[in-house]
Amino acid sequence: xxxxxxxxxxxxxxxxxxxxxxxxxxxxxxxxxxxxxxxxxxxxxxxxxxxxxxxxxxxxxxxxxxxxxxxxxxxxxxxxxxxxxxxxxxxxxxxxxxxxxxxxxxxxxxxxxxxxxxxxxxxxxxxxxxxxxxxxxxxxxxxxxxxxxxxxxxxxxxxxxxxxxxxxxx
Numbered sequence: 001x002x003x004x005x006x007x008x009x010x011x012x013x014x015x016x017x018x019x020x021x022x023x024x025x026x027x028x029x030x031x032x033x034x035x036x037x038x039x040x041x042x043x044x045x046x047x048x049x050x051x052x053x054x055x056x057x058x059x060x061x062x063x064x065x066x067x068x069x070x071x072x073x074x075x076x077x078x079x080x081x082x083x084x085x086x087x088x089x090x091x092x093x094x095x096x097x098x099x100x101x102x103x104x105x106x107x108x109x110x111x112x113x114x115x116x117x118x119x120x121x122x123x124x125x126x127x128x129x130x131x132x133x134x135x136x137x138x139x140x141x142x143x144x145x146x147x148x149x150x151x152x153x154x155x156x157x158x159x160x161x162x163x164x165x166x167x168x169x170x
Contacts, residue, residue, distance in 0.1 A: 047076045051156050070156035079147045082140035086170070087133045090161040094154030096125040103146035104139040108132040112168040117148075127154075130164050 051072050058065040071094065080087070082103060098105070099122040107123075108114050110130040116139060117123050125131065135146035154160040 047074060049074045065153075067153075067155075071153050072156050072158070072160070074150075074152045074154075074160065076150045076152075077147070078150060079145045080135050082135040082137045082143055082146055084134055084137055089130060089132045089164040089166050091128050091130050091164055092125060092152055092154060093158045093160045093162060094127050094152060096153075097151045098123050098125065098148055100146070100148040102148075103135060103143045105146055105148055106134055106136045106139060108134070108168075108170045110167040112170050114170065130167060132166075132170070 049072060052067070052070050055069050056065055056067045056071060086108070098117065100117045100119050102119050104116045104118045106114050106116050108131065140146055152160055
């Protein structure tokens with residue numbers, strides 16, 4: 001894994017391939033983005049939520065996933081116009097996998113440092129990391145949308161993502 005500068009708990013995996021695409025099938029997701037925070041990411045995308053029966057303990061080939069109790073797993077397809085609008089400051093209550101399938105998604109951390117995740121890349125976000133995101137028109141010239149799959153794992157019943165006050169102004 002390659003460590004991203006200015007994002008100590010964020011990891012990037014290249015190439016993404018069909019990792020997230022295999023997690024859910026999308027059929028005709030709308031174009032508009034209704035909002036990021038308050039537990040909906042986004043309401044305009046296709047979202048599927050499931051809950052594990054109990055704790056999780058998976059190990060093998062250098063990867064481990066463990067939880068004390070049931071987890072909610074939420075997979076979402078997101079599609080937004082590259083208009084530069086910030087999606088909303090937030091954190092997650094568990095790890096997040098994001099696979100960009102079209103365009104470039106720009107992330108902003110709590111210090112206003114930015115970095116890009118481009119089509120074919122996946123990043124892994126740590127629980128509690130405060131972020132915002134947007135689709136920069138300059139980085140997505142000629143595209144009508146930026147698209148990605150998000151899979152979040154968090155304690156069953158928790159709100160995810162959780163809104164945060166703006167720590168900086170990008």
